[in-house]
Amino acid sequence: MLADAEQWRRLFDTGVTSDSPEAQRLAAQIMDKNIKAKAAKAQVPQDAEEQAAMPFSDTLGVVRSALCGDPRFADPCGAALYGSKACADFANEATRIHVQRLAQQLERQLDQRPASS
Numbered sequence: 001m002l003a004d005a006e007q008w009r010r011l012f013d014t015g016v017t018s019d020s021p022e023a024q025r026l027a028a029q030i031m032d033k034n035i036k037a038k039a040a041k042a043q044v045p046q047d048a049e050e051q052a053a054m055p056f057s058d059t060l061g062v063v064r065s066a067l068c069g070d071p072r073f074a075d076p077c078g079a080a081l082y083g084s085k086a087c088a089d090f091a092n093e094a095t096r097i098h099v100q101r102l103a104q105q106l107e108r109q110l111d112q113r114p115a116s117s
Helices: 004-015 021-041 048-068 079-083 084-112
Strands: none
Touching: 021 084
């Protein structure tokens, strides 16, 4: 997670915005890595929502931690982070990606079910 936070810090040091292709690509990479790491560590649960919920919360935690370290996105007490446009933009995009992946995962599970007669 510290490596993820460092990537965010370096990315925002270059002056990119949260809606830039670079920021979106990095968000997707971090989410992919976290999802794969959680899946490898945990037993596969029966419920698709349970499987996907943990990596998403971990990912948002990493991003919040990274943004807290950037003075452009947070004040000393951290209150500005949650009201910042950058945080809102990222959370919206992360939610969209997360919902899309859940839908794909559910579709794969439904396709794998045997047809009932």
